[in-house]
Amino acid sequence: MTEQSKQGLLLSRVFNAPRELVFKVWTDPKHFGKWWGPHGFSLDVIKMDVRPGGMFLGCQRSxxxxxxxxxxxxYQEVTEPEKLVFVQSFSDEEGNTIRAPFNANWPLEIMNIITFExxxxxxxxxxxxxxxNATAEERAAFDEMAPMVKQGFGGTFDQLAEHLESQQ
Known part of the structure; x- marks a missing residue:
């Protein structure tokens, strides 16, 4: 199930794996870098401190x-193995928030709330x-790109499903 709501994008997917494992692959850098991101891209996890106030920093390569x-x-909230809440941004190598390279009106910050049941x-x-904290222009850019974001997460979740299978 996927839909666009007033709160942004809402995605839901069932994985054939126990909740503890699904949560682990979202929070363990040894796993996260193996499935996160667009198909074919690699992810170098530089830092992953999964606790309220902690930060993930990574570099995706084509x-x-x-x-x-x-x-x-x-990370805003971490309730193992039930919930992750984090603010996602594009950044430079030091973790400073920057504008998205593909759209000057893309929001600087995206709040993500993930639940595991x-x-x-x-x-x-x-x-x-x-x-x-988005401007009207940033909200419009997000809404316009929502179908592409939805498609991108579909691919990312496919990679997550494959990774989970390899861990069982």
Whole structure:
């Protein structure tokens, strides 16, 4: 199930894995770098301190290595294995927030709320994300790109499903 709501984007997917494992691959740098991001891109995890106030810092590289984009999460809430809340931004190598390289009106910060619910050994992951402290132009840019963001997360979640299978 995927829909766009007033709070941004809402995505939900069922994974054939226990909740503790799904949570672990979101919070352990040894796992996270193996599945996060667009298909074919690599992710170098520079820092991953999963606690309120902690930060993830990483660099995604295109398949041919010609493009590199830095990004960060600042964790707001961590309730193992039930919930992760973080603010996501593009960044420079030091973790300073910068504008997205693809759109000058892309919001500087996106709040993501992820919940993990296990039923009969399967985990339903629900992710809600949307702009924080955004201007009207930034909200419009986010809404315009929502279908591409949804498609991108579909691919990322496919990679997550494959990674989870390899861990069981």
């Amino acid at each position: 398949p041919d290595g010609s493009q590199a984009m830095w990004g960060k999460f600042v 296990e039923i009969d050994g399967q985990t339903t992951l629900t992710m809600q994300g949307g702009p924080v």
